[in-house]
Amino acid sequence: MSAHLSEWTLRRLHAGELPGKESEQARDHVSGCAQCQEIWKGLEANQARFEAEVPFERLSAGVERALNKPKTRPSRPLLNGVLVAVAASVLLVVMVRPMLSNPPTNRLKGGASAELRVGGGGPQRGVLPGDTEELEPGEKVRLAYVSGPYRYVLAVSVDDAGEVSELYAQEGMSLPVEAGPGRHWLPDSVAFTGSGNERVVMVLSDRPLSVEAVRVSARRAWEAAGGKVEAMTTLESGGEETHWLLRKP
Secondary structure, rough: OOOOOOOHHHHHOOOOOOHHHHHHHHHHHHHHHHHHHHHHHHHHHHHHHHHHOOOOOHHHHHHHHHHHHHOOOOOOEEOOEEEEOOOOOOOOOOOOOOOOOOOOOEEOOOHHHEEEEEEOOOOEEEOOOEEEEEEEOOOOEEEEOOOOOOEEEEEEEEOOOOEEEEEEEEEOOOOEEEOOOOOOOOOEEEEEEEOHHHHEEEEEEEEOEEHHHHHHHHHHHHHHHHOOOHHHOOOOOOOEEEEEEEEEO
């Protein structure tokens, strides 16, 4: 491998996406190529800056403290295979694959966007809307949004059995979005139990939506997809939807 590696190949190597033989050849090349080493160092620096938002150790400690401290509000139960760990003061950091410096978001009207990040077990990463992402044991999920013109946010998930779980809501209705521009993280990390597929849906809307109404819409969409959560499309929830499909170990 005499020619320089492309930045795309180096990004895939850094993200662990090259197959075994190709990965070995690429690493051998980088070890003896000053130019590729400089690009590699830049990728590692980008990753370090990205993860420096909040070190993951702080998330783990924050979750433990939150679970052990006296509760000042009703705890969230285990719902249909979704365990919500309260960690309001901490963020989950990820490795975005393969574009490390640009978290994948779903751009919506008026500058709104939605983002899902995974971490805590395997490689830390962001998940593109519409993609299927394999979860490693122990991994958790965080959701964020830029509200744009929308005033309310709601999130649910649907599993292979068609069970719809409320992830983020308030007293059975959408949450009011946080004031101010920029990205806002929803306050809990979510750990999904069981195995199989889990579709996560964030809904930004102009008016508050009923969790029960969204649950009925989600169940109807699951049935319309032949009971295959991976084949679901819009829930027709009445808001702007962003979907991610996760595959639990």
